Amino acid sequence: MERRFYFLAGDVLSNALVGIASAWLATVIVDPSWHMYAAMLAGMAAGMGLALALLPLFVGLFGAMEVMLPVMLTAMTAGMLFGMEGVMHWLSTPGELLGGGMIGLLVLLLTYGVDAGMRGRNA
């Protein structure tokens, strides 16, 4: 797992921001009249598109694969879940943004966990 503060902070910032932005975008573009599967797919595509646009900034600051992989997973997951939320409207807007940020942090923690298990291991 990454132990340098600058990169740890960068990982947290990039995943939380992409999670929040993907959740927001998914709920904005999805209409409550949409079919659930269409909303999930549209949210996922919107989140991933947004993450791709932001990636050059985060990569230039914090790293390549270590940033790309969790950020894209965050965008995919947050976009999909909040596309669904756009149909159901269980949460208020602050709740949606908080949820997006939490998904980003959760994805990052899971990625750190998998990385800790694989790091240094001879493949």
Added chain:
Amino acid sequence: MDESTLRKWDFAAGFYDLLACGPERRWAPEKRKLFANMHGKVLFVAVGTGQDIRFFPPGRDIVGIDISPRMLAKAGPRAANYAGLLDLQVMDVHQLEFPDHSFDQVVTSCTFCSVPDPVAGLAALRRMLKKGGMLYMFEHTGSHVFPFNLMLDVMTPIWRPIGPEMNRDTVANVEKAGYEIRQVNNIYLDVVKTIIAASPA
């Protein structure tokens, strides 16, 4: 010379240093550790804008090649500051112009994500190595773990026009090119890794 690869990397030379700033800082300790193995006559493949030169141990005898003249133009001032012998040449890894068996070591850094025919390129490099010569690689590759493999497959066609492939099995390519794998060390997941291999004696 592979013209499309040359054009791609000449174009990328304009923004490469901006994008590479984060990765190079993050990977600095691991690259320094790998490059500390440099000994004898060394061929460094795809020197790019020379970001890796600061990680070279001093006093080595290195030839650095790259397909892109624009990349090498940016590498020039960094090479001039290297405390050792460092000769930069424009060259395609598929059309190497050195005599066979003229290097003790070949070193690559994020190279075989971009070489159009990686197995042919690695085989060409093996011919440059003396018998028993060593190959040291710092590379990003595809993953065998879901969902990272899915993400890398999705991102490869998006990234390909301006940058590297994301889903190559470089360890398998090294074996296919006739090297003996000595060590594979995961740096990040099973995606960023160092590979140490030998040309059969």
